[in-house]
Amino acid sequence: MIGFRIEARDVPNALTKFPAEREMYPGDTEKRECLVRFGEVQPAGILGVYRIWCSWATIDKWTTRGGQHNSPLDATFV
Secondary structure, three states: OEEEOEEEEOOOOOEEEEOOOEEEEOOEEEOOOEEEOOOOOOOOOOOOOOOEEOOHHHHHHHHHOOOOOOOOOOOEEO
């Protein structure tokens, strides 16, 4: 699995980032990333297969925060 971000500048020098950084709390900006996984095996059958990919950093946040915490976590749905 590889995490990546894309940054581009146009002629007036405006910077665009994908995925956009998300401000969780005032002054606390979270760096986000897209994930791609190579070599994923597609199971046989006619039913659709869905996966949620997330980084170890996201898993660490998920397991250490309180059980009633409802803020979103960074993940890729495939």
